[in-house]
Amino acid sequence: MDNREKVVVIRDLYKAFGELEVLKGVDLDLFREENLVVLGRSGTGKSVLIKIMVGLLQQDSGSMEVLGKEISKLGVRDLNDMRLKIGFSFQNSALYDSMTVRENMEFPLVRNVKNLTKKEITLRIEELLEAVGLPQTINQMPSELSGGQKKRIGVARTLVLNPEIMLYDEPTAGLDPITCVEINNLINEVRERYKTTSIVITHDLACAKQTGDRMAVLLDGQFRAMGTFEEVFPHAEDQRIKSFYDYNFINS
Amino acid sequence: MAGQSGTRKHVFSKKIDAFFKGLADAWIFFKRFFQEVFVPPYEFKEVIHQCYRIGVESLPLISLTGFIVGIVFTNQSRPSLSEFGATSWLPSLIAIAIVRAMGPLVTALIAAGKVGSGIGAEIGSMKVTEQIDAMEVSATNPYKFLVVTRVLATTFMIPVLVMYTDFVALMGAFINVNANELVSISTFFAQVFSSVTFLDVFASIIKSVFFGFTIGMVGCYKGYNSSKGTEGVGRAANAAVVISMFLIFIEELLSLQIINLFRVK
Numbered sequence: 030m031d032n033r034e035k036v037v038v039i040r041d042l043y044k045a046f047g048e049l050e051v052l053k054g055v056d057l058d059l060f061r062e063e064n065l066v067v068l069g070r071s072g073t074g075k076s077v078l079i080k081i082m083v084g085l086l087q088q089d090s091g092s093m094e095v096l097g098k099e100i101s102k103l104g105v106r107d108l109n110d111m112r113l114k115i116g117f118s119f120q121n122s123a124l125y126d127s128m129t130v131r132e133n134m135e136f137p138l139v140r141n142v143k144n145l146t147k148k149e150i151t152l153r154i155e156e157l158l159e160a161v162g163l164p165q166t167i168n169q170m171p172s173e174l175s176g177g178q179k180k181r182i183g184v185a186r187t188l189v190l191n192p193e194i195m196l197y198d199e200p201t202a203g204l205d206p207i208t209c210v211e212i213n214n215l216i217n218e219v220r221e222r223y224k225t226t227s228i229v230i231t232h233d234l235a236c237a238k239q240t241g242d243r244m245a246v247l248l249d250g251q252f253r254a255m256g257t258f259e260e261v262f263p264h265a266e267d268q269r270i271k272s273f274y275d276y277n278f279i280n281s
Numbered sequence: 282m283a284g285q286s287g288t289r290k291h292v293f294s295k296k297i298d299a300f301f302k303g304l305a306d307a308w309i310f311f312k313r314f315f316q317e318v319f320v321p322p323y324e325f326k327e328v329i330h331q332c333y334r335i336g337v338e339s340l341p342l343i344s345l346t347g348f349i350v351g352i353v354f355t356n357q358s359r360p361s362l363s364e365f366g367a368t369s370w371l372p373s374l375i376a377i378a379i380v381r382a383m384g385p386l387v388t389a390l391i392a393a394g395k396v397g398s399g400i401g402a403e404i405g406s407m408k409v410t411e412q413i414d415a416m417e418v419s420a421t422n423p424y425k426f427l428v429v430t431r432v433l434a435t436t437f438m439i440p441v442l443v444m445y446t447d448f449v450a451l452m453g454a455f456i457n458v459n460a461n462e463l464v465s466i467s468t469f470f471a472q473v474f475s476s477v478t479f480l481d482v483f484a485s486i487i488k489s490v491f492f493g494f495t496i497g498m499v500g501c502y503k504g505y506n507s508s509k510g511t512e513g514v515g516r517a518a519n520a521a522v523v524i525s526m527f528l529i530f531i532e533e534l535l536s537l538q539i540i541n542l543f544r545v546k
Contacts, residue, residue, distance in 0.1 A: 083418045109420035123415035127403075137419035140322075190419070 042091035053250030066241030116187030122179035177208035331434035351453025373476035389492035393525035401521030404504025432497035439493030
């Protein structure tokens with residue numbers, strides 16, 4: 030019996046797009062301050078899972094409780110309140126490209142936190158930019174930033190509202206190996222500094238190994254393996270999990 | 282043969298389904314504007330920003346086009362009137378044509394091309410790069426921030442641009458008339474104001490409001506519902522222009538019928 034506090038509880042979750050069934054009875058428990066890595070090949074529904082968590086998509090059946098509340102049953106106001114507790118770092122960073130870095134970070138803050146002075150807003154933004162190591166970019170446009178910098182700013186923007194849960198969608202996709210390591214370090218730093226619970230969606234095993242306390246491998250719409258990196262890999266019995274490991278670490 | 286015809290029927294029925302689904306989606310999107318526009322929070326700052334972008338940034342193109350329309354229309358009308366020795370009617374003819382139809386139509390068509398495609402492409406690329414999702418997960422209503430503000434801005438600014446186009450086109454016409462018929466500016470504008478009625482100006486403004494609403498709404502709808510990928514963004518921008526123009530002509534036709542009911546015979 031695990032006595033740790035459960036932050037996310039998913040039971041028998043189903044989601045299909047037309048005739049394509051993506052999630053077929055997913056079960057998952059996520060514990061407070063844990064970093065869970067969800068692994069799987071492209072198109073297996075990893076991103077769908079976290080999009081349901083923030084109400085961007087709706088499950089067809091099953092339940093998803095986040096911080097004790099069933100997401101599909103929340104009204105607009107309650108869902109927005111819940112979203113403030115969840116930070117979502119998008120695969121392509123999703124920075125607003127018509128706004129500077131400062132405006133990008135101000136955007137969620139001024140809309141959701143009342144009675145903040147300009148000075149407080151600036152202090153908060155500067156503190157977070159310092160935390161992600163990019164204080165000099167404050168007045169730059171997203172088009173002037175590199176891929177790694179965009180990811181960092183994207184993470185800083187989600188942290189601006191002090192989320193309890195961080196969701197990272199493919200944080201290292203499209204980045205060079207050194208920047209990947211920097212992003213992985215950032216994910217770990219965020220957890221330590223802000224005491225967040227995280228789900229990292231990836232198919233990069235190096236990222237998984239560096240950031241995850243626990244791995245969950247999504248295959249055929251269900252979690253087929255769950256445990257620490259050493260428990261799940263490298264001696265997996267399931268051939269598909271084994272080849273996933275081989276291609277990441279041996280063949281490359 | 283039977284198999285082929287069955288497949289064709291299937292494809293055809295799928296297309297009909299998609300058409301009606303598209304209509305239903307468009308109706309829901311349209312209805313949502315009126316559900317959101319009166320409910321706080323109001324994005325005044327963004328509305329003003331969009332008004333500036335749509336209004337001020339369109340001025341150079343609108344100025345040039347309006348001016349040229351005034352000159353060209355005057356030049357084209359002169360031979361017909363001179364056959365009857367009626368070139369003195371040029372200011373009246375031009376004023377009526379510009380205020381009643383050409384000013385609103387030219388402005389709306391240019392705005393559909395410039396502003397409508399811009400809105401479609403901007404919102405489409407935001408959709409493709411997950412910026413709209415990012416807004417939603419940060420507890421901001423993207424429809425209100427992106428759609429309501431832009432539709433309000435086009436609805437406010439197109440009538441203003443139409444009045445400006447009317448003025449610039451009349452100035453173009455005046456320069457032409459002045460050079461050929463040696464008519465002074467006071468005589469020219471005296472004729473213009475004596476031939477244009479309150480109903481002409483009022484109707485022109487009202488239909489411009491509808492044109493502006495159409496341009497904003499179609500641009501936003503196409504952008505907001507663009508399919509994934511950069512190709513989808515291009516298609517959204519293109520469809521925004523084509524559909525806006527089509528609807529503008531339909532609205533022009535309808536408004537003509539309605540306004541004629543109010544004219545004193």
